[in-house]
Amino acid sequence: MNERIQEKLSILADAAKYDVSCSSSGGKRKNENKGLGNAEGMGICHSYTEDGRCVSLLKILLTNYCIFDCAYCVSRRSNDVKRAAFTVDEVVDLTMNFYRRNYIEGLFLSSGIFKDSDYTMERLVRIVKKLRTEHKFNGYIHVKTIPGASPELIAEAGLYADRLSVNIELPSELSLQNLAPEKNYKEILTPMKQIHQGIVQNKEEKALFKKVPAFAAAGQSTQLIVGASDENDHQILQLSDSLYKGYGLKRVYYSGYVPVTDDARLPQLTRPPVIREHRLYQSDWLIRFYGFQADEILDPQHPHLDLEIDPKLAWALRNRHVFPVDVQTADYEMILRVPGVGARSAKRIVAARRFAPLTLDHLHKFGVVLKRAKFFLTCRGQALDSREYDEQSLRRQILFGSGAVRSALVTQQLDLFAQAS
Amino acid sequence: MHDYTYDGSFDGLLTVLLEMYERKTPPNSIQPADAAQGGLFTATVPIATSEEKAARVWQGLLKYMDKEARTRLYHVFLSERADREIIICRYVQLAVEAKGRVDISENYTNDSVRLVADIDKQMFREKHRMEAFVRFEKTQDELFHATIEPDFDVLPLIAPHFTKRYADQRWLIFDRRRGYGLYYDLHRTDIVQFEEKAPQRSTDMSATVLDEREPLFRLLWQTYFDHANIPERRNMKLHRRHIPLRYWRYLSEKQPRETRFQPIKNKTLTKDSSQLQ
Numbered sequence: 257m258n259e260r261i262q263e264k265l266s267i268l269a270d271a272a273k274y275d276v277s278c279s280s281s282g283g284k285r286k287n288e289n290k291g292l293g294n295a296e297g298m299g300i301c302h303s304y305t306e307d308g309r310c311v312s313l314l315k316i317l318l319t320n321y322c323i324f325d326c327a328y329c330v331s332r333r334s335n336d337v338k339r340a341a342f343t344v345d346e347v348v349d350l351t352m353n354f355y356r357r358n359y360i361e362g363l364f365l366s367s368g369i370f371k372d373s374d375y376t377m378e379r380l381v382r383i384v385k386k387l388r389t390e391h392k393f394n395g396y397i398h399v400k401t402i403p404g405a406s407p408e409l410i411a412e413a414g415l416y417a418d419r420l421s422v423n424i425e426l427p428s429e430l431s432l433q434n435l436a437p438e439k440n441y442k443e444i445l446t447p448m449k450q451i452h453q454g455i456v457q458n459k460e461e462k463a464l465f466k467k468v469p470a471f472a473a474a475g476q477s478t479q480l481i482v483g484a485s486d487e488n489d490h491q492i493l494q495l496s497d498s499l500y501k502g503y504g505l506k507r508v509y510y511s512g513y514v515p516v517t518d519d520a521r522l523p524q525l526t527r528p529p530v531i532r533e534h535r536l537y538q539s540d541w542l543i544r545f546y547g548f549q550a551d552e553i554l555d556p557q558h559p560h561l562d563l564e565i566d567p568k569l570a571w572a573l574r575n576r577h578v579f580p581v582d583v584q585t586a587d588y589e590m591i592l593r594v595p596g597v598g599a600r601s602a603k604r605i606v607a608a609r610r611f612a613p614l615t616l617d618h619l620h621k622f623g624v625v626l627k628r629a630k631f632f633l634t635c636r637g638q639a640l641d642s643r644e645y646d647e648q649s650l651r652r653q654i655l656f657g658s659g660a661v662r663s664a665l666v667t668q669q670l671d672l673f674a675q676a677s
Numbered sequence: 678m679h680d681y682t683y684d685g686s687f688d689g690l691l692t693v694l695l696e697m698y699e700r701k702t703p704p705n706s707i708q709p710a711d712a713a714q715g716g717l718f719t720a721t722v723p724i725a726t727s728e729e730k731a732a733r734v735w736q737g738l739l740k741y742m743d744k745e746a747r748t749r750l751y752h753v754f755l756s757e758r759a760d761r762e763i764i765i766c767r768y769v770q771l772a773v774e775a776k777g778r779v780d781i782s783e784n785y786t787n788d789s790v791r792l793v794a795d796i797d798k799q800m801f802r803e804k805h806r807m808e809a810f811v812r813f814e815k816t817q818d819e820l821f822h823a824t825i826e827p828d829f830d831v832l833p834l835i836a837p838h839f840t841k842r843y844a845d846q847r848w849l850i851f852d853r854r855r856g857y858g859l860y861y862d863l864h865r866t867d868i869v870q871f872e873e874k875a876p877q878r879s880t881d882m883s884a885t886v887l888d889e890r891e892p893l894f895r896l897l898w899q900t901y902f903d904h905a906n907i908p909e910r911r912n913m914k915l916h917r918r919h920i921p922l923r924y925w926r927y928l929s930e931k932q933p934r935e936t937r938f939q940p941i942k943n944k945t946l947t948k949d950s951s952q953l954q
Contacts (some may be wrong), residue, residue, distance in 0.1 A: 258893055262900050269904040270941040287844050294842040300809045303930055305906035308915030338941065353894050356821060356846060357813045514909050528909055607783035618786055
């Protein structure tokens with residue numbers, strides 16, 4: 257029995273690991289019933305796998321039997337893999353016992369589609385309902401909604417889950433048709449819209465009435481695969497931007513394509529596109545936290561993210577006319593746009609300059625990365641590096657000049673390129 | 678200038694601060710009595726801890742700073758830095774000089790202010806890590822216990838988190854380095870001291886006292902940990918940055934496996950991907 261459960265867990269964790277979402281933050285579920293768990297406030301990463309990704313939730317599929325045949329998916333119908341399925345009680349028992357030992361923040365539950373969408377979704381709902389009602393479990397729960405599941409089941413899932421998500425899978429409808437013929441954007445966007453409306457409506461009701469059951473309080477997210485189809489970064493960022501704006505998503509996750517099946521429709525890669533994925537996340541952060549518009553980062557003339565330098569530096573190099581900015585007088589928003597200045601150092605700059613004129617030494621101690629920032633800042637009108645550089649030599653100076661440290665990720669991947677050629 | 682000594686408690690340090698202002702004599706140093714080294718030209722002044730005076734100072738600090746800044750000073754104390762007393766003292770002096778008219782807590786050009794902010798940040802990180810890295814083991818009498826060795830004295834800071842979270846199970850978190858622990862008995866959480874030496878490491882708790890299903894869940898957790906990894910994306914540098922080696926000792930997923938990891942064979946290897954193996 258124990259060996260069987262171990263085997264099931266290895267199969268169903270292995271099949272779920274390509275779903276990258278592992279956030280456990282933003283929940284508002286308090287432990288008010290002397291039950292188990294608490295999901296208010298910030299998320300916690302309890303461990304990290306050897307690929308450097310956070311382990312926050314018990315991320316599993318209920319089953320990897322699937323009637324669909326999506327080319328990029330390990331669990332596709334035509335793939336010859338071991339199949340398994342958990343029972344409702346097995347998932348509940350694992351979640352409770354992992355949580356009690358402080359292994360996890362909660363459960364991330366997804367599933368292959370067996371029989372039909374509603375049949376599968378109904379079982380997911382049964383599990384989360386049981387955890388919440390019978391076991392007084394207040395930990396975090398993220399449920400992946402099954403494409404094509406009925407609105408009633410999605411609504412019910414939202415009552416018990418902290419986060420719901422529907423994967424958009426690929427950056428364009430055309431690619432989706434090509435690689436996942438049983439899926440379409442309409443079946444993905446309809447539940448996404450339903451969840452969005454549910455969350456908005458829930459917030460409005462909360463403002464009016466005291467006791468309203470929460471609906472997916474930690475919001476919804478989605479994920480798309482990067483590098484399995486040939487959309488460029490500009491198209492991807494435009495899509496993310498429209499999802500953030502149109503559907504109020506908390507997160508769009510980018511999953512660098514890992515070759516898991518042989519299929520003529522898919523590119524042959526020697527390594528997942530990890531740098532590109534990283535640059536996309538950086539751009540995503542610029543949009544969500546740094547006040548950038550998507551079309552400032554990339555436009556049809558510049559459709560690809562620069563793999564060698566981060567998107568903020570790339571933007572600054574294209575927009576030399578707005579620099580340098582003076583640390584003593586510039587707005588917070590502008591200081592935040594300076595390469596090498598993060599949110600923490602920008603806040604420190606605007607707070608501290610009320611007390612004294614800031615010097616280079618101050619900036620260094622605040623955590624500003626001077627090897628990038630010095631070309632874009634002045635202190636009391638004084639340039640920190642007074643030489644004139646054109647865009648290319650500035651780029652070289654930052655990449656290879658004194659104090660330049662190349663990200664291990666970049667070096668590693670460029671090495672691989674070199675070996676391949 | 679005096680060399681003040683005190684009993685090493687936070688109340689003791691607060692008492693020193695009061696005495697220092699009453700005597701109008703700034704410190705050359707403030708040190709716990711057992712670790713004190715007297716100066717050559719300064720008088721050593723031992724200060725007796727007074728709870729009443731400490732309470733007055735704790736309350737009085739709010740005239741010069743907000744609650745968040747005051748909490749940061751407590752965190753500096755828990756950091757156990759050798760110079761923690763003088764850092765706290767300098768910050769208080771700075772705040773008192775500003776007479777509460779200016780909020781100095783954001784004057785990052787000042788070394789003391791920045792130092793307090795940075796230590797606070799370190800403390801927060803360590804507290805957050807302990808909230809993540811505690812691994813409970815269940816015993817036969819239904820106690821969930823864990824051993825940790827944090828860099829700083831964070832048990833007081835993590836107590837509310839665990840009390841709220843594990844309200845329906847008895848648990849014990851033992852700080853081996855500092856020889857004390859937190860114990861929750863289903864009603865309240867208390868600090869407990871240990872007379873005898875605690876087990877060397879969590880794995881030494883002999884198997885007989887553990888709950889019969891404990892080895893199973895440990896095995897399942899290790900299985901889960903191994904299978905959540907994507908070998909094609911292996912990045913040990915990043916891995917170790919997130920979980921520095923010094924924490925591995927008490928993490929069950931970092932203990933040796935009983936059986937070797939068996940990857941799930943779920944794809945036919947192509948020529949390209951076989952090169953990666």
